[in-house]
Amino acid sequence: MSDACGSGRKADGASKGMGVLASRDPAQPPPSPPQPMPQPQLRPPQQLQQSGAAPAWKDYQTVFTNAKAGMDGVDKARVQQIVWEMSKDSAHFKNEQRKQAGVLERIERMKQRSDALTPAELAAAGRSMDARITGCEARRDLTRTWLHVDMDCFYAAVHGREQPELKRLPVAVGGMGMISTANYVARRFGVRSAMPGFIGKRLCPKLVFVKPDFAKYTAAAAVVRGAFRQLDPDFESGGLDEAYLDVTDYCARTGRSGEEAAAELRRLVQEASGGLTCSVGVAANKMLAKICSDINKPDGQYVLPASRGAIMSFLDTLPVRKIPCIGKVTEQVLQGVLGVSTCGQLLAPDSRCRLPLLFSEAAAGFFLEAALGLADTRHAPKTDTSVDPGRKGISHERTFRNMSAPAEQEAMATQLVEALVSDMEEEGIEGRNITLKLKLSTFEVHTRAATLPRHARTVSDILPAVLRLLRAEMPVTIRLMGVRMATLRKVNAGAKSPLARLLGLRCMVQQPADAQKEGAASGSGATPHDVTVSPQPLPGYGSAPPACVGRTVSGSQAAGVHRGGSEGCAAMPAASAPAAGRSSAWPAPAAAASLAGPGAAAAARTWEPGESPRLLARGHTGHDRSAGAGRPPQGLQLALPPCAPAPGVSGRGLGPGPDGGTRCSNGGSEIGWELGHAGGGGSAPTTPRVGAAAANVGQQAMRLPPRPPPAAVAGAAGAGAAAYGSGGAGPWDALDVEQQEVSEDYGAQDEELKDGLQDEDAYLGAEVEDEAICILDSDDDLELGACAGPTGGAHFVKHGHEQAELHCRSTTGEAAQQKRPAEPAAVSGADGPTSAPGLKRPRTQAAGGGGAAGASAPAGAGCGAAVHSATAGAVWTCQVCTYARNRRQFLRCEMCDTRKGETRGAANPARPVEQEVGSCGRKQQAGWGAGGAVVERNQRSALAALLQPTRRQTGPL
DNA sequence: GCGGATCAC
DNA sequence: TATGGTGATCCGC
Ligand SMILES: Nc1ccn([C@H]2C[C@H](O)[C@@H](COP(=O)(O)OP(=O)(O)OP(=O)(O)O)O2)c(=O)n1
Ligand SMILES: [Mg+2]
Numbered sequence: 001m002s003d004a005c006g007s008g009r010k011a012d013g014a015s016k017g018m019g020v021l022a023s024r025d026p027a028q029p030p031p032s033p034p035q036p037m038p039q040p041q042l043r044p045p046q047q048l049q050q051s052g053a054a055p056a057w058k059d060y061q062t063v064f065t066n067a068k069a070g071m072d073g074v075d076k077a078r079v080q081q082i083v084w085e086m087s088k089d090s091a092h093f094k095n096e097q098r099k100q101a102g103v104l105e106r107i108e109r110m111k112q113r114s115d116a117l118t119p120a121e122l123a124a125a126g127r128s129m130d131a132r133i134t135g136c137e138a139r140r141d142l143t144r145t146w147l148h149v150d151m152d153c154f155y156a157a158v159h160g161r162e163q164p165e166l167k168r169l170p171v172a173v174g175g176m177g178m179i180s181t182a183n184y185v186a187r188r189f190g191v192r193s194a195m196p197g198f199i200g201k202r203l204c205p206k207l208v209f210v211k212p213d214f215a216k217y218t219a220a221a222a223v224v225r226g227a228f229r230q231l232d233p234d235f236e237s238g239g240l241d242e243a244y245l246d247v248t249d250y251c252a253r254t255g256r257s258g259e260e261a262a263a264e265l266r267r268l269v270q271e272a273s274g275g276l277t278c279s280v281g282v283a284a285n286k287m288l289a290k291i292c293s294d295i296n297k298p299d300g301q302y303v304l305p306a307s308r309g310a311i312m313s314f315l316d317t318l319p320v321r322k323i324p325c326i327g328k329v330t331e332q333v334l335q336g337v338l339g340v341s342t343c344g345q346l347l348a349p350d351s352r353c354r355l356p357l358l359f360s361e362a363a364a365g366f367f368l369e370a371a372l373g374l375a376d377t378r379h380a381p382k383t384d385t386s387v388d389p390g391r392k393g394i395s396h397e398r399t400f401r402n403m404s405a406p407a408e409q410e411a412m413a414t415q416l417v418e419a420l421v422s423d424m425e426e427e428g429i430e431g432r433n434i435t436l437k438l439k440l441s442t443f444e445v446h447t448r449a450a451t452l453p454r455h456a457r458t459v460s461d462i463l464p465a466v467l468r469l470l471r472a473e474m475p476v477t478i479r480l481m482g483v484r485m486a487t488l489r490k491v492n493a494g495a496k497s498p499l500a501r502l503l504g505l506r507c508m509v510q511q512p513a514d515a516q517k518e519g520a521a522s523g524s525g526a527t528p529h530d531v532t533v534s535p536q537p538l539p540g541y542g543s544a545p546p547a548c549v550g551r552t553v554s555g556s557q558a559a560g561v562h563r564g565g566s567e568g569c570a571a572m573p574a575a576s577a578p579a580a581g582r583s584s585a586w587p588a589p590a591a592a593a594s595l596a597g598p599g600a601a602a603a604a605r606t607w608e609p610g611e612s613p614r615l616l617a618r619g620h621t622g623h624d625r626s627a628g629a630g631r632p633p634q635g636l637q638l639a640l641p642p643c644a645p646a647p648g649v650s651g652r653g654l655g656p657g658p659d660g661g662t663r664c665s666n667g668g669s670e671i672g673w674e675l676g677h678a679g680g681g682g683s684a685p686t687t688p689r690v691g692a693a694a695a696n697v698g699q700q701a702m703r704l705p706p707r708p709p710p711a712a713v714a715g716a717a718g719a720g721a722a723a724y725g726s727g728g729a730g731p732w733d734a735l736d737v738e739q740q741e742v743s744e745d746y747g748a749q750d751e752e753l754k755d756g757l758q759d760e761d762a763y764l765g766a767e768v769e770d771e772a773i774c775i776l777d778s779d780d781d782l783e784l785g786a787c788a789g790p791t792g793g794a795h796f797v798k799h800g801h802e803q804a805e806l807h808c809r810s811t812t813g814e815a816a817q818q819k820r821p822a823e824p825a826a827v828s829g830a831d832g833p834t835s836a837p838g839l840k841r842p843r844t845q846a847a848g849g850g851g852a853a854g855a856s857a858p859a860g861a862g863c864g865a866a867v868h869s870a871t872a873g874a875v876w877t878c879q880v881c882t883y884a885r886n887r888r889q890f891l892r893c894e895m896c897d898t899r900k901g902e903t904r905g906a907a908n909p910a911r912p913v914e915q916e917v918g919s920c921g922r923k924q925q926a927g928w929g930a931g932g933a934v935v936e937r938n939q940r941s942a943l944a945a946l947l948q949p950t951r952r953q954t955g956p957l
Numbered sequence: 958g959c960g961g962a963t964c965a966c
Numbered sequence: 967t968a969t970g971g972t973g974a975t976c977c978g979c
Contacts, residue, residue, distance in 0.1 A: 092969050093969095174970085176968055177969065178970045178971095179970095181966090194969085196968065196969040197968075198967080198968050199968090239966050240966080324965080325963090325965085325975095327964050328964090330964090360977070363976085391973070393974075394973085395971085395973075397970090399969090399970060433958085445962090446961085447960055447961075449958080451958070
């Protein structure tokens with residue numbers, strides 16, 4: 001086993017932790033403290049005087065005393081006491097105590113429940129868990145070799161590389177307000193990430209603060225990723241400074257062991273980066289590898305042999321806190337309720353049988369698998385970036401001195417929304433769900449959300465809703481405000497049909513399996529047609545402003561918005577990535593991907609025995625008997641960082657700088673805007689591998705109804721990735737919808753046309769060679785009218801209110817050019833008292849008219865159908881905000897939440913009395929977006945709420 | 958769908 | 967003086 005580790009590895013003296021094997025003690029003590037203490041006076045005080053019993057400071061639970069790399073010789077008691085001393089009178093402290101009280105309460109409740117369990121219940125649950133364990137074991141896959149690599153005190157190391165003198169000094173990246181990270185010298189004093197700078201300074205008076213420079217980190221990350229790629233071109237990024245590599249193939253190819261691969265990787269990283277060191281974990285799956293990478297940090301590696309025995313032995317004494325997703329709170333809960341602190345204890349009969357009885361299905365399953373050392377062994381699938389927004393939400397938030405003035409708060413909200421919109425535009429996305437976040441001067445956090453009438457991406461569409469939410473909470477004294485947009489989708493991606501955009505339709509085409517015969521094309525049966533193509537929607541202009549605000553505001557930036565595919569990342573392959581947004585890299589579609597199992601069927605499921613914890617989005621190993629074909633897409637997502645699929649080239653450095661660098665407020669305090677804005681790019685995915693996986697994701701994104709479509713894409717492994725990959729070539733290639741010129745009309749920003757079409761019935765024409773199924777998915781209810789065409793037949797199959805399948809079948813030989821089978825008028829005419837009375841359906845027709853597309857129309861039959869967006873069907877006008885398009889099924893105004901018929905805003909009836917006046921006047925602090933900057937655009941998802949307090953109070957702030 | 962909570966970097 | 971920003975998931979309503 002201990003094969004020659006001789007390779008690579010330079011004997012820099014610090015030849016620490018070369019792979020260790022079979023350890024029985026997971027916490028193999030790192031070979032003694034790093035290096036000799038730099039300077040005597042830098043040695044942290046070793047002990048502190050403490051008298052009395054049960055000192056108050058001992059109860060203050062912070063994350064600063066957790067075991068962490070570089071914290072070995074730290075006097076934790078001293079740290080804790082100082083942290084407590086400096087915090088105890090603060091509002092922050094008070095809030096922490098409040099939260100802690102809640103945790104204790106929760107633990108208490110769970111304990112009671114646990115005690116109340118009957119022997120019968122426990123026995124039954126025990127048997128159930130045993131069965132699960134058996135199933136899990138049967139599926140354990142030890143054939144893959146994974147490396148998890150994590151840079152050592154990354155930010156600090158980058159600065160140290162440029163200013164060597166810093167290496168010997170205790171350095172913290174950040175400012176007196178917040179520390180992003182600290183080098184190992186500083187860590188010996190207890191200085192850590194997320195610690196307020198002033199406390200760090202107190203712990204280590206000589207602490208040197210360095211301002212963060214995100215551009216540098218991004219550039220450095222890009223370099224080391226180049227090294228990662230050498231061992232695994234498809235490596236998954238877990239953040240700016242870490243990644244998961246499946247080196248199974250590399251090892252097979254080179255004949256190297258995992259240990260040697262790790263050594264080689266470390267060598268390459270150091271060489272490429274000019275001295276930056278990293279630590280590597282080697283194990284059979286991602287989760288284990290991640291845990292291992294921390295063991296011999298810094299500049300070390302640890303190998304966990306791929307045998308069940310070694311793994312179980314390793315986990316036996318491993319603190320549960322080491323499991324990703326088990327944080328401070330969960331650790332306390334497990335300890336408090338079950339008396340469990342290690343994975344081994346979690347598996348003890350008396351503990352494991354209680355898991356399903358005290359925790360949710362998902363959580364129990366996660367704990368079980370984690371304790372067994374089971375997790376993803378395959379890369380997360382990649383997704384089609386032209387369709388996938390790449391993220392679930394996008395946000396902006398900022399901390400400032402306590403603020404109470406409404407006007408000031410509204411101005412802040414405006415700024416935030418502007419920034420948000422700017423980012424959304426960069427990424428070409430729009431969203432439907434807006435959330436306002438407020439952190440009171442007491443540090444309590446509250447969120448208020450609203451669902452917009454339709455997807456929006458302009459300030460004029462979004463701000464009013466935000467202001468409404470904000471005003472409803474006034475008066476308040478806040479220290480932070482944030483805005484987040486969710487329910488995202490890409491604007492215009494791939495959709496060539498303006499009509500579809502108008503309707504807000506997502507269209508997907510797929511041919512019935514049996515139709516492949518004809519596709520003679522590839523013997524493999526993978527014709528372009530049999531792939532689920534898809535995506536995309538987007539009501540370009542269609543999504544008009546929510547009446548409320550003013551439609552006065554024209555479609556503003558319309559026409560040319562298409563953000564070029566890649567603003568900055570020139571190096572990126574076309575199909576690749578999303579423009580970098582904030583920090584990093586590329587959105588990890590993993591999240592969505594993981595849910596989109598193979599084939600629509602597996603869309604989502606809850607934990608099932610044997611399935612790996614979603615530690616990392618999983619791509620399905622195949623043995624997934626997703627019986628629950630039609631389960632709600634809500635599978636558990638105990639995701640760990642659903643790593644970014646293929647983080648490739650690093651993006652450009654900094655994004656568009658802070659507009660004018662202004663943001664930063666006074667005195668370049670703290671970390672300033674740098675991080676907040678940085679981001680630019682991070683890494684971009686290498687050319688995303690499109691294919692079956694992508695197709696699946698596409699489906700997921702499209703919210704396909706549970707029922708798998710006929711042409712089940714499911715198993716279609718390898719089914720032509722082609723159709724997908726070509727970015728813009730979407731569905732419209734196969735389903736040739738007419739009216740290209742409408743597009744131009746749009747481009748011309750024809751306001752009238754826009755308004756008119758909006759609620760109009762519309763006609764959707766298609767040209768297919770044989771058969772096709774077009775899946776319609778709209779924001780609005782769809783009312784489908786008759787449909788048929790001279791050249792083909794079609795019928796609808798509805799799925800709920802917003803989706804439907806349009807099945808088209810051509811009658812061969814029929815005029816190919818005749819693309820307008822059904823006369824729109826034939827469509828049910830259920831027009832309700834729609835707005836825009838003046839315009840009827842003419843628009844649509846006009847649109848179809850030109851038919852420039854027809855010119856080169858390939859032979860094929862046409863068929864079509866008329867679709868009527870129910871928006872126009874039945875609407876009511878809010879008497880408060882005058883929004884006139886509330887759909888009938890809503891009893892409250894979609895814009896302002898007022899009850900139908902009511903004349904006074906009912907959204908927030910009771911006005912909170914409101915709390916204390918802001919405390920002391922803090923200094924204006926620039927929102928540094930440090931940490932955030934860190935994370936690549938969302939690689940992180942957390943299991944989080946495994947244990948939720950049962951109660952929930954949603955009162956006025 | 959919302960709001961609070963948890964987690965990670 | 968002074969405790970960040972971004973993204974995601976989960977649970978209970
Ligand atoms: N709360 C946090 C945690 C981390 N980071 C940033 C700074 C770190 O340099 C970088 C990477 O995070 P790590 O957890 O990997 O920490 P380090 O790389 O700094 O140290 P280690 O050697 O323990 O990996 O992310 C941050 O801004 N805020
Ligand atoms: Mg690191």
